[in-house]
Amino acid sequence: MDTRAFNGTKTDDSPHHKLSDKRGWYINWDEYFMAIALVSAQRSKDPVTQVGACIVNKDNRIVGVGYNGMPNGCSDDDLPWGKSSTNILETKKFYVCHAEMNAIMNKISSNIEGCTIFVSLFPCNECTKIIIQSGIKSVVYYDDKNIHKAEAKASQVMLKKANIHIRYYMNFSVEC
Ligand SMILES: Nc1nc(=O)n([C@H]2C[C@H](O)[C@@H](COP(=O)(O)O)O2)cc1CO
Numbered sequence: 449m450d451t452r453a454f455n456g457t458k459t460d461d462s463p464h465h466k467l468s469d470k471r472g473w474y475i476n477w478d479e480y481f482m483a484i485a486l487v488s489a490q491r492s493k494d495p496v497t498q499v500g501a502c503i504v505n506k507d508n509r510i511v512g513v514g515y516n517g518m519p520n521g522c523s524d525d526d527l528p529w530g531k532s533s534t535n536i537l538e539t540k541k542f543y544v545c546h547a548e549m550n551a552i553m554n555k556i557s558s559n560i561e562g563c564t565i566f567v568s569l570f571p572c573n574e575c576t577k578i579i580i581q582s583g584i585k586s587v588v589y590y591d592d593k594n595i596h597k598a599e600a601k602a603s604q605v606m607l608k609k610a611n612i613h614i615r616y617y618m619n620f621s622v623e624c
């Protein structure tokens with residue numbers, strides 16, 4: 449995991465900080481939630497791409513996390529993780545549950561309307577549809593290595609039409 453997610457930003461510049469001895473160099477909310485998405489990705493068994501997602505409500509409470517993996521009850525030792533076979537049924541494509549879908553399915557709140565999803569990789573078209581239907585209103589992504597793919601282009605079309613706010617994750621560390 450690279451450290452762009454949480455270099456530690458000087459979050460509090462208030463004079464009270466000196467009086468109260470409050471620690472100034474703590475990670476901000478964006479850094480916190482994206483770090484959780486990135487650390488969740490590290491649970492993935494996918495040998496090529498590990499993805500994590502973290503859903504956050506308006507009160508900055510985490511209401512769901514997930515990473516890409518095989519469906520419940522389907523051993524991840526039995527289903528294929530490769531993608532080079534000419535037989536598509538012997539590739540991961542039809543089997544893997546994406547991180548975003550897992551985070552939404554794992555939600556601990558019945559209603560996630562208006563939430564933000566932090567994802568370590570730009571969502572595919574299938575996850576985008578689930579994101580939209582769930583009522584999530586904002587997507588923050590860390591990596592866009594798949595952005596040239598048709599799936600990601602379709603995602604962008606749908607997210608725009610559905611008025612979902614999309615934001616590239618940036619860590620504005622302050623150099624002092
Ligand atoms: N946003 C995403 N969330 C995900 O969970 N994934 C998963 C599905 C696969 O397990 C893996 C992609 O494999 P590959 O095509 O880079 O070898 O990442 C993929 C994307 C990209 O659309």
Ligand SMILES: [Zn+2]
Nearest residue numbers: 546572574575
């Ligand atoms: Zn997906």
